[in-house]
Amino acid sequence: MTADIGFGAQALAVYAQNPFESRGRLYPEPESPTRTPFQRDRDRIIHSSAFRRLKHKTQVFVYHEGDHFRTRLTHTIEVSQIARSLARALRLDEDLAECLALSHDLGHTPFGHEGEDVMHECMAPFGGFDHNAQSLRVVTHLEQRYAEFDGLNLAWETLEGLVKHNGPLLDPDGAPLGKFRNSELPFAIRDYAARQDLLLSTWPSAEAQAAAIADDIAYDAHDLDDGLRAGLFAIEDMREVPFLADILSEVDGKYPGLEESRRIHEIVRRSITRMVEDVIRFGMQNLDELAPKSANDIRMAGRCLVGFSDAMTTAEKEVKRFLFARVYRHEDVLAVRRLVARVVRDLFTRFISEPDLMPKPWNVGLEGLGEEATARRVCDYIAGMTDRYAIEEHRRLFDDTPDLG
Template sequence: MSVGMAAPRAPYACDPERGRGRLFSEPPSKTRSPFRRDCDRVIHSTAFRRLKHKTQVFIFHEGDHYRTRLTHSLEVAQIARALARQLGLDEDLTETLALAHDLGHPPFGHAGERALDACLKAHGGFDHNAQALRVVTALEHRYPEFDGLNLTWESLEGIVKHNGPLTERNGAPTERYAESGIPIGIADFNCKFDLELWSYASLEAQVAAFADDIAYDAHDIDDGLRAGLFAIDDLREMPLTREIIGDIDRHYPGLQDIRRGAELVRELISHFISAVFAEATGRLELAKPQSAHDVRRHATPLIAFPEAVAREEAAIKAFLFQRMYRHRRVVRIMGEAEQIVADLFERYQRSPGDLPPEWIEGTEQETGAARARRIGNFIAGMTDRYALIEHQRLFDSTPDLR
């Protein structure tokens, strides 16, 4: 099968007509599959629209051409659907998970997440995957009969487990949650609607997770070049990008750097998609899963990079960490952003009357933990712009974040 062609539905794909349903029963749609309905609900949610003004790496007012959480999510969805199409998976479920994976991110990207995690340390901390689950199961208020979006079990499972199981079969947290425990929002919801935290997620969810990595690597290189944090020839220090840049220069001698960078990003995405498809095909041929149930109970993930490509991808992440994420300008701005989030949390804790009216109701009766979680939910939903406006309203001095 040539790359890009749609494969017939595979037996191990999630079947929207044989899914595990929704927490709250609803009549089926006459025109859409359950997974297509999930995807449409995510797209029309308030939380999805807010991603337009949430940081990827650069604060929104640094330039119109840098990625935001919204444009990142759209790029993840494109890559994820391309892989799902080649592997015969359900494209609608894959797209749902790609578009929903960042719904729980607070303002200012990972800086905001670090700050909220510190603020909520005494109350279970903050985890953006748990927050995404909270958004789609409780915080969206768009329907008369339930809170949240009432997504299918398969979509909720993918949001929570796209990076792998959270517990062992006996319920003990996996290594990454050994110290902190399962995030409160996930543990509480799992008591109501068992997401089988001990198993792997569907192939659709695994594909969405790798599409996220591919999109991150490619567009952070693009944004880093645009911002002047490094030059395209600096990327020659890595074997993969050195080879791609060499091919570009041989085919297009004298090409402008902006076009060289764009071509590099395209070739990187194609390289990683092809590598994941080849590795997944080999693993599926060996495992021979006959259903999505078999995928979930397999001992290892079935979507992965080949070992050599995993090393190439890790080298790119290491380069970006040193040259972009730890760049002195980015570090300074993110430090100031963390302080803004910490300031807002402390102020609302001390003076809950400063919250908007719809968030104040009930705070008088809440315990310290419940009030802290409410404030955390409010701040997590903020855009970068709104967080700055709130800080300017409540404090005499607000960093410019430039």
């Protein structure tokens, strides 16, 4: 591996993001005497209103279905733990990796991906909805707590990683990539990019890449866990996935007759361990081959360096296919998704036609906003709701609120 940079007791690789060489904040502030810029960002994220609301936002199972299923908050904490582990092993800045893990879902709507799908449908005339772009909007505009600026005024590296942790959003000529290839970048990203250049055509830092793959690892393993505990499939069903079958055989061989709850836990934790160790091995291999001399070399590498090997990529896709069929498309889950979709759609339709029904401060200054700006105000309001609050708002406005219990 390449040489180290010493920061007190911590030694980072030369390709890690040096917190003392940050590109700064949109609104300049005096540096903290006790925290690096990324430690300060982490603290601002944790103390934000949007972070607290994750406690009552759906991951897969809606809040009423049980206290032991993951919420957006518990998922986020699990992602941050994995991201820090990856960063530590690869000698990256753990605080930046943690920042990005903690902030990656701040823009999610209530009711998980169903809420996002409905919001995208409702906002289609105005460019659609993307939770990643909404996360940027939350931390740069919607969190209004500080006296001197809107948003959290996070460091450039945090915003960059938040926006493009899954890869470049633009090609070198400025054309949108990936899911935006046939459209345009979401409003929130275009709006902020006009104020601060986040280098949207390059790859993000290695810390952002670690946070992105940590998200995949966490939700794969824990959706398996929640699906099993919800009874959506049986342990033996996992044998149809070679990666899981191998782990199951390993567990049963070492602990024959193990009670089901412990058996589930062994499967889940070994899944996480195998995936994490694969990313570390493959990441080290990639970094040794490239021999980057700076964090900027990571951005200019032209490919992801912190991710799964080819073999694990195949295995992980098989896990995702299993989860799609057995969990996300399970009739019990779909039945609830249909109900909550109506809640989000009803709220959007009512507030668009009667925006003054939104409470303060959302209903203030609506005169002369125009259709698109009004729709964005409504979208921001609904996207920030918890599951519970969305149900309460529906009950306030409608007489036929679905019974999720």
